[in-house]
Amino acid sequence: MTHDDHLQIEKRIKQLLGSELNVSASVIATSTFSTPLLGRGVGLDSIETMALVLSIEDEFGISVPDTDMTVTLFETIGTLTDYVLHKLSESKDGTEKCERDSQL
Amino acid sequence: MLVTVARQNSTRVAIVEGETTITYAELEKQIFALSAQLYHRGVRQGDRVAVFLPNGLDFITSYFAIVGLGAIVVPLNDQYQQTELLHFLSESRVSMVVATQPSAAVCRQVLLSYDSPCLLLFVEDREKTTKSGSGDVFIAGIDPDTPVMYQFSSGSTGRPKRIARTHRNLVFELNSLVRTLGLTHEDRFLGVTPFAHVNGLMRSMMASLRAGATLYPVPKFERQTIAEMIQEQRISVFIGVPFMFGVMAKTNYGRRLDFSSLRLCISASAPMPPKLNRQFYEKFGIYVRQLYGSTETGTISVNLSTEIERSLDSVGKPIAEVEVQVYGENGQQAQVDEVGEIAVKSPAAIRSYEGSEEPARESFRDGYFFTGDLGRRDQDGLLYLVGRKKFLINKGGYKINPLEIEALLETHPKVEEAVVVGLPTSFGDEKVKAVVVLSGPCTEKDIIEHCRGRVADFKIPSLIEFREALPKTATGKIRRSFFAPSTQSQ
Numbered sequence: 048m049t050h051d052d053h054l055q056i057e058k059r060i061k062q063l064l065g066s067e068l069n070v071s072a073s074v075i076a077t078s079t080f081s082t083p084l085l086g087r088g089v090g091l092d093s094i095e096t097m098a099l100v101l102s103i104e105d106e107f108g109i110s111v112p113d114t115d116m117t118v119t120l121f122e123t124i125g126t127l128t129d130y131v132l133h134k135l136s137e138s139k140d141g142t143e144k145c146e147r148d149s150q151l
Numbered sequence: 152m153l154v155t156v157a158r159q160n161s162t163r164v165a166i167v168e169g170e171t172t173i174t175y176a177e178l179e180k181q182i183f184a185l186s187a188q189l190y191h192r193g194v195r196q197g198d199r200v201a202v203f204l205p206n207g208l209d210f211i212t213s214y215f216a217i218v219g220l221g222a223i224v225v226p227l228n229d230q231y232q233q234t235e236l237l238h239f240l241s242e243s244r245v246s247m248v249v250a251t252q253p254s255a256a257v258c259r260q261v262l263l264s265y266d267s268p269c270l271l272l273f274v275e276d277r278e279k280t281t282k283s284g285s286g287d288v289f290i291a292g293i294d295p296d297t298p299v300m301y302q303f304s305s306g307s308t309g310r311p312k313r314i315a316r317t318h319r320n321l322v323f324e325l326n327s328l329v330r331t332l333g334l335t336h337e338d339r340f341l342g343v344t345p346f347a348h349v350n351g352l353m354r355s356m357m358a359s360l361r362a363g364a365t366l367y368p369v370p371k372f373e374r375q376t377i378a379e380m381i382q383e384q385r386i387s388v389f390i391g392v393p394f395m396f397g398v399m400a401k402t403n404y405g406r407r408l409d410f411s412s413l414r415l416c417i418s419a420s421a422p423m424p425p426k427l428n429r430q431f432y433e434k435f436g437i438y439v440r441q442l443y444g445s446t447e448t449g450t451i452s453v454n455l456s457t458e459i460e461r462s463l464d465s466v467g468k469p470i471a472e473v474e475v476q477v478y479g480e481n482g483q484q485a486q487v488d489e490v491g492e493i494a495v496k497s498p499a500a501i502r503s504y505e506g507s508e509e510p511a512r513e514s515f516r517d518g519y520f521f522t523g524d525l526g527r528r529d530q531d532g533l534l535y536l537v538g539r540k541k542f543l544i545n546k547g548g549y550k551i552n553p554l555e556i557e558a559l560l561e562t563h564p565k566v567e568e569a570v571v572v573g574l575p576t577s578f579g580d581e582k583v584k585a586v587v588v589l590s591g592p593c594t595e596k597d598i599i600e601h602c603r604g605r606v607a608d609f610k611i612p613s614l615i616e617f618r619e620a621l622p623k624t625a626t627g628k629i630r631r632s633f634f635a636p637s638t639q640s641q
Contacts, residue, residue: 069614074595077594097374097398
């Protein structure tokens with residue numbers, strides 16, 4: 048994954064924060080990769096993180112297991128971006144593997 | 152109550168918590184052991200003991216051990232922060248807090264500011280076996296009209312008001328729930344709604360134990376864990392809030408789940424949007440039934456209609472022996488489909504707030520409790536909630552008093568004035584929005600930071616708007632309706 052991929056995912060997560068959770072435009076505009084999603088950052092609570100995960104799953108076609116729904120995942124916009132990238136690359140690898148298996 | 156149920160169902164499984172399975176006989180022993188421990192630490196009849204615990208066996212044993220001593224349980228939301236904890240301890244004159252070690256630092260800090268003697272008991276130190284095992288410290292013949300539990304209304308007109316429900320109130324409500332919902336010892340309850348809140352406490356924890364059923368307490372809502380639990384443990388009764396059912400309806404589980412064991416899904420504490428309900432039905436093959444209740448009255452009604460598709464937005468008909476009236480603006484009983492304030496007469500209801508005369512006169516009249524909810528009844532007698540006369544915010548089932556948050560915001564040195572309102576979400580609840588007039592430079596993050604740690608996270612505004620001034624009436628009152636539509640609450 049490239050730096051551009053990171054930026055693209057981060058941008059889409061920020062868009063979801065605005066469109067799905069109504070986080071204000073000024074908070075989003077001043078948020079960076081290292082802005083915390085919980086507490087003294089974007090200020091999400093547990094109910095909102097669940098709503099964010101649902102929209103991320105929908106947007107990126109990934110699945111987030113309960114075990115991954117930790118404080119660490121929502122530590123910053125960056126940690127969430129990294130996670131989404133990781134899940135996307137996992138699913139890409141999985142798809143490629145399936146395609147290879149089906150060709151055998 | 153529990154002792155009788157335990158003896159009738161002694162070999163049946165009462166609680167399943169992770170790998171731990173407890174029969175009713177074992178549960179009774181654990182309760183006796185803890186009550187003896189509490190007694191030796193000085194708890195006596197009429198004392199107030201706070202339970203600051205997540206859902207689980209510890210909460211259940213603590214609750215019944217306190218009740219058995221004739222003391223009063225004060226269940227507290229385990230998300231509360233120091234200021235809130237101190238407030239509720241002070242309002243209840245609590246003499247002991249039962250908590251977990253992870254919350255030790257918060258509890259100790261709070262007790263430094265608390266002006267009465269108060270002991271701390273950590274459940275990690277709780278006695279699980281007792282030599283006598285007989286419950287000999289239990290009080291026999293407790294007056295059924297004495298308080299068993301203190302809870303707090305969200306306080307639409309000021310500070311939260313103390314609600315003292317009696318043994319008689321609770322026994323009536325539980326017996327009524329068992330009859331109305333046809334609960335039996337064969338049922339398996341999911342206990343995921345917080346026990347510190349009336350919905351989880353009465354309709355999940357207490358109803359399960361009253362029916363001699365099996366309760367699966369869960370400290371936290373996790374959608375995959377819950378789905379697996381329903382499927383694998385063959386859960387039959389799921390008491391929740393719209394947010395939980397909505398999340399499950401929207402989650403792509405990637406496989407077909409077998410929820411055929413579920414015979415009752417009941418949602419309370421906030422309105423369940425019909426669209427989400429249909430999604431839930433399409434995915435799991437069962438409709439969620441809406442239940443209406445309040446901390447003051449207990450359960451009022453539940454929608455068990457056989458034509459549920461046509462009445463998804465109804466909270467149903469009153470349960471046995473509960474009387475509901477709808478009063479129009481002229482103070483007369485409303486006609487069919489006419490909107491008015493809902494008033495409730497129930498043997499499970501309190502008769503007044505404790506230590507608060509003024510709101511009592513407003514809310515308790517002619518044997519009815521005036522709920523502040525606006526609703527209507529259709530020609531079949533089904534009740535529909537359409538809004539709130541009072542202006543509480545409903546966040547995921549938790550009621551938030553905007554005045555509390557406004558007062559907190561106005562303690563910020565750069566905030567001149569603030570109004571807090573609820574904005575509807577797709578889950579049927581609301582998010583907290585603050586509209587703030589500043590007296591100096593300040594950012595949204597400054598405001599959020601100011602709130603953090605002073606109130607529970609769910610009360611902190613997730614939307615902040617800055618304005619030059621707030622719209623007001625001729626008498627200087629803020630026009631709340633300018634910022635948000637009226638909301639309803641269950």
